[in-house]
């Protein structure tokens with residue numbers, strides 16, 4: 001199939017020419033899309049008509065194993081009855097906007113700080129595929145930061161300093177920084193994970209900073225020094241020059257590589273406007 005890519009930002013992110021992802025199941029096209037993910041980090045597919053099942057099926061075809069141990073799954077039953085489908089919405093079981101003090105809202109609000117999905121798991125998240133189902137009349141964009149270009153722009157001394165460091169990622173930590181605390185029982189299900197701070201992905205030799213709000217401390221360093229380093233790096237990596245902002249239209253499916261990008265949702269009046277997206281994230285398990 002003839003697929004073309006239109007760049008959305010000078011260094012990463014592309015819109016894919018019109019294709020219906022429900023029909024993509026040949027290995028040649030799927031592998032072409034995986035290579036494009038390694039190159040661009042973010043791919044935007046317009047005008048999709050994916051049912052929830054179509055979204056799950058396509059995620060499995062593209063990238064194998066789905067992430068199910070999400071923080072939402074620890075908090076409550078999901079309205080779709082499937083923990084592989086993350087409900088990125090401000091809507092409760094009954095389809096109405098959540099109460100302002102709903103614990104799930106408090107948890108979801110942390111999607112508005114720079115992060116990468118499921119970095120607190122081992123294996124961590126690889127691709128996230130977010131499908132827009134209800135979009136408010138006001139802007140409620142998702143921003144993406146290019147962690148490979150951010151790495152390139154570090155000075156040489158910093159590159160040497162961070163080369164072999166590891167970071168402990170914990171969602172208990174990141175939520176706590178936002179004033180949200182999990183119970184002891186919930187925490188036991190979210191122990192966190194260690195990952196290299198600098199990494200590469202298949203089909204690309206470029207190094208990426210692997211950072212997130214979940215980045216709790218640098219394993220090899222005392223906690224205060226490590227936290228300072230992580231804050232400096234996140235501040236650097238999210239400068240406007242490294243950021244693409246996606247304005248949603250219903251039917252958009254955006255896929256990002258959690259290993260080469262960070263993202264955050266932008267604030268909007270979520271007590272007035274409904275916003276409903278569904279996300280499927282795959283696990284970073286070697287492909288055969």
Ligand code: OGA
Pocket residue numbers: 088111117128130140141142143263264265266277279
């Ligand atoms: C996500 C996420 C941000 C948004 O789906 O993982 O962080 O804008 N979403 O909804």
Ligand code: MN
Pocket residue numbers: 111115116117263
């Ligand atoms: Mn996210």
